[in-house]
Every structure is written in C-alpha cells, then in structure tokens.
Amino acid sequence: MSTAADGAAGRTASRPRRTRRRLLGAALLAALAAVAAIVLGAGFGRDPSVVRSVLIDRPAPPLHGATLDGAPLDLRSYRGKTVLVNVWASWCAACRAEHPVLAAAQRSYASRSLQIVGVDMSDKPADARRFLTEMGGANYPSVADPNAQIAISWGTFGVPETYLLDAAGTIREKAVGAVTTGWIDAHVAPLLGAP
C-alpha cells in the first residue's frame, strides 16, 4: 500500500480527478444556461394570450338558439355550405371594424355558398339591435348568447373570434381578433363552392 509507485499513482490520479470534477461542474452549468436561454428566448417571442384552438380539424360543436329577431336557428341546417361563425358583442370595439368586412363577404360570396352566422355573446338584445342598426343592418342572422354558454362550448377566448367551417361541418380555421379581407381571401375563398 505504501510503495512509491502506488504513491505516485495516488498523486497523479488526483489532479485529473479534480480537473474532471471541475469540467463536469462547468459543463452542467453551461447546459443549464443553454436550456434556460433557449426556453426564455423561444418564450419571449410568443404572445402568451394566443393559444391555437384545439377544435381545428374537429367537427363543429352544436349551435342552436333564437336569433336576435326571435326566429329559431340551427347550424346543422347550413350543412353543405361554407360557414363562418363569428362571435361578437355590441360592447366590443374591434367588432365595429370587423362588421363591414363580414357584411361585404356575405354579399359577395352568398352565390358561392358562403353563410355567416353570428353569435352575440354576453349582450342585451336591445344593445345588439342598436349596434346592427348603426352598422347599416346585417345580411346574416345572429344567435343571442346572453350567458356566453354557446361561446364557451366553442372554446372562445374573447370577442371578436371567427370560426371557419367547411361544407362537412368541420372547423378548418379560427381567427382571433377582427377578421380582415386578407384573411378571408387567404382562408375562406379556397373553400368556397363554384359560383
């Protein structure tokens, strides 16, 4: 145990062991720093409030109720058409900007089987009707949803949000925020039928 050779081995083994431990510690620290940097960097770029809808490519949830005019409406009656379900409210500022875009789309593409259906969320019918009158009337029906139950069953985060359904009743796309003509051209037009 106490020969010179063993002693030498003991001495020369200790320095690499120490440097190895230091290297291991440094490597661990570098790995942690890298992971933290990647996670933070990736996260900072994302808007935490935008979550991709889990309903994309799934069948649309049920939608039925009374419209603002009192007539009954069921989404299933529009099967075979390209449908835009637009969740809005009279107290929502962005919905004012969005309404003309939707009205124009309904006018242009009605002949190509587009049907827009509104869901008036957490709103009083009188306020909603006043809003529509101010905007120059509506050329598509809106279902009253005073307690947001329909909106919640569709996974709505806020207003305005719009769901695009194809002719089979599957949700293909969801717009969070006001819909623009660019979005309609990009996502709705390809699904429309022949004129």
Place this chain on the structure above:
Amino acid sequence: MTRRRIRALLGLLALVAVTALAGVGVWPALAPPRVVSLHDRAVAVETTLRCPTCQGLSIADSLSPIAAGMRQQVEHQLAAGATPGQVRSYFTARYSDWILLDPPRRGVGWLVWFAPPALLLAGLLLVRRALRQRARPTASSRQNLAAAAAFAADPPACADLPEPVTAGLTDLQAARLEADLDPAGQGGVDDALARLAAALYDHPVTAAPTQPAASDAGENAVVDDAQRLGSAPRRRAARYALPVAALLFAGLLGATLARTVGTRPAGAVATGNFATPPTPSGPGLAALQNGTQEHPDDPRAWLAYATALDQAGRLAAAEPNYRMALALDPANVAAREQLGWLLTRGGSPTEALAILGPLTRGRPDDPYPVLLVGLAQRGANQPQATTTLRRYLHLAPDSPQAPLVRALVGTTP
C-alpha cells in the same frame, strides 16, 4: 458530543423546523370544510380554471363576461352531478390544457413540477460543498502545514491511522520523490502537504500509545493545538451560519403564515388577498330570481335576491322580497335590519320602527339595530332620536359610521 455532531443535529433540527412550521401555516387552509355547499364546490373548481381573457386570473376572481359564463357552466355541471375532473375535462377539450391554472401532470408538465425542488436540492448540495471547501484554507494555514510537515517527518507507528491520513502521507512521499527527480515538482509537494494537513484536520490523530512516540504525541498535540487555535472562531461561525439562518427563516415563515393564512376559514383560498364582493350584474340577478322561484319556501333565497336588488339600487323591487323573507322567517335578523333600513331610506320611517322594534328589545346592547332605530326615529322627527343616536355612539364609538352620526347629533368628537 463532538462539534460535528452538534452541527449535524442543528442542521437536521432546522430542516424539521422549516417543514413543520410551513405545514402549520398551510394546514388550516387545506382542511376540508365541514358543510360543502354547491357554491363552495363550484368556487373550488373555479379557482383552478384560468380566465381566457385575463392574464393569470382564475375565473373565480375575474370580472369578464367569459369568466361569468364559465362560472355558470361549472355550477350547472356540478349541480347535474359531474365531478371536478369532468368539469375540467369539458374545458380542456375546448380550450386545451392552457385553461388549467396548474400545469398538467402529464408529459412536459412533470418538468414544471419537479424542476424547482430538484434545482433547490442541487443548489443546497453546492452550498454545502462550497462551505466545506471554504473551511479548507484554514486547514492549510501555516501552523497546520508546519504541524503536518512535522507529523510526516516522524509519523506514529500505530497501524490504525485513518485512511485519508495514510493516503496523504503516501502522496507526500511520492511527491517528494518526484521533486527530487524534477525540480518543477515542488508545487506537487506543496499540494500533497496541503492535502495531508486537510486529512489531519478532518481526522485528528490522537496521541499514539507507544512510548517512543512521545515526540509524536507532542507533534500530534501541536497539530491539535493548531487546529484549535488557528481556525476555531471563523470555522465555528461559518458552520453555524446555515442552520441558524434556516431556523430564522422557519420561525419567520411560521409566524407570518399563521398570521395571514391561519385565520382563513377552511376551504378558502390559501394565499392572496382576493376579497371581491359579488357585483350583481344582470345574469346574477336573474339567477337569484330563479332561486326564489325554485325554492319559494327558503327565506335565504328571497333574502339573497332582495339584498342583490338593494345593492343594485332597486329599492322598490327589493321591498316585497325582503317582506317575503321576513314572513317566512320572522327571526331572521338580517332581513329585519335590511328591511328596516330600506323603509327608512324609502320614506316610511314609522313602519321601519315597527319592523325594527323587536331587534332592540331582543338585543339591547347590539349597536347596529340601535343605529337603525335612531336613524328611523330621526326620519320620523321623533325627539328621542338624539338620545338613541347618542346611545349608539356610546356603544360603538369607533365604528366607521360614528363620525357621521356625531355630525348628525351635533356633538364634537
């Protein structure tokens, strides 16, 4: 007991104290409530669901319309017999796991739950090693190095030297041999000597039993003396710093938790200060009205509806509901007080006095009915109003209404 054992014991005590006191603070909030109403169960589920339009708020605390709709859905489902898990699944199916305030215990979610304690543990281990290494320089103080050199020059002959000391001696011999061959190896000798000093510091060698080692006993005594004198005060302070800090932390944590969380009723939110009185909005009033229609014999339903209407400023609508609640339960103090106050405000003070009368007869020293009666008497221009209001000030001189009442009565504070 050696110093080392004391330190270890203190550290263990500190750990136990931190855990125990933290548990003491949180325990009252975790105890299940004895009577669980539908509302309580709904709130328990609501505090775990995120409001979609707000950052980091639960739907229990949010005022947005989506949160109100989600609360209604939660109550509806719980009333229909769903479990909290089923209610949460309903929302995660439509909003993804993001809707849960706690990260899910699945897949990557486990990382979020385990990473903090694991990193804390790693940090503690690093701190322990850093503290050990910081103590080493004292072991390598000049005195200790000299003592180690003396020890190495004439090591004791007893065979049961501690293993690190033997290894240190061997390393030192090897280093000296190498230094003889290669002058650049002198640094290695210093390293080996330092390691031997450290080994002797960690494993003090007691006096050898054999007589020829009398000088060894002297050298070992030198080593012991060096250890005692050279390093004691700083080492002691450094070693006790961590356990003392942990005990201080545990004490403060326990005291603060007991004060802020210990007094909360069972089942309430464990932390935070969300004391939001429910603002009766349109849907809320409708729900309360439904309550009175569904439970026409329950005075509490009528009282709740009446209170909400009262708070919303609709006194005329609230009055018949208060009367209904009182008719169903003449002993209901809240209904009587609120109806009396409403009648006073609404311009019928004499009727208010008739309603409030039984309250003061039953509980003459309760200040609030005295205040209401006094205000009703004042509304009816009765002369005894001043006496009654002065009696209220005598019963409750520090209440929030006292300054206003003093102004009415005309006395100086």
